[in-house]
Amino acid sequence: MARITPEQRKxxxxxxxxxxxxxxTQYGFFKTSIDDIIQACGIAKGTFYSYYSSKEELFYSVLRKEEEVKNLVISRIMCESLPPKELLIRFFETSFKTIEENPFLLSLYQRGEYERIVQRLPKELLDQHAKEDLDGSLEFVKFLQEQGVTENDPEVLIGLFRSTLLLPLHRQEIGEPAFSKMLKKMIECLSEGLTK
Known part of the structure; x- marks a missing residue:
């Protein structure tokens, strides 16, 4: 049997x-099997296991790749020379748009699978993810504070960002047009309150 080249492996x-x-995205985590994945990829089960020890680990890798979008949003915001309130408004609006345009993230939360999947992931992966997420968030918080955001406690800011960014996942529950109006008002109030 021919050996797989590094390019083929990639x-x-x-x-x-x-x-x-x-x-x-289409079927959900729990309705997708490893057999479904290997069939879609045209590979053997042994090949799958040479990359990932479980479906959970593949899912975690997909999630991490999707979360890289967050880092791009933050990088772009950090390059903009706007007053602090406008920086926050831009951050929230861009983040909401990014989340709402990502079917993978939307389906994950709308199906209520996230918590159940996380419970199945190895603790070391979760700890590594939490540390990397916190490190990236702290860098952004420091930047915002240097630009004039008045909240001194990084944990409070990070908590505000995380909880606010989950709102688009509840658009259907809240309903239109109330959701869009509420979201716009909330962004403005938060941005104003954090820069006074």
């Missing part, structure tokens, strides 16, 4: 991420 890995994301 292509298989990318295919696992893409097909895994597609299947998780």
């Amino acid at each position: 292509q298989i890995h990318e295919k696992l991420l893409v097909k895994g994301k597609d299947l998780f």
Whole structure:
């Protein structure tokens, strides 16, 4: 049997991420099997296990890749020279739009799978994710504070950002047009309150 080249290995890995994301988005985590994934990728089960020890680990990799979008949003915001209130408004609006345009993240939360999946992930992966997320968030908080955001406690700011960014996932529950009006008002109030 011919050996897999590094380029082929990279292509298989990318295919696992893409097909895994597609299947998780379409059917959900719990209705997607490893057999579904390997069939979509055209690989053997042993090949799957040479990349990931479980479906949960593949899911975690897909989630991490999707979360890289957050880092891009933050990087762009940090390059803009706007007054602090406008920086926050831009951050919230861009983040909401990014979340609402991401079917993978929307389906994950709307199906209520996130908590159940997280419970199945190895503790070391969760700890690593939490540390990396906190480190990235602290850098952004420091930037915002240097720009004039008045809240001194980074944990409060990070908590505000996280809880606020989950709101688009409840658009259907709140209903239109109330949701859009509420979201706009909340962004303005938060941005104003954090920069006074």
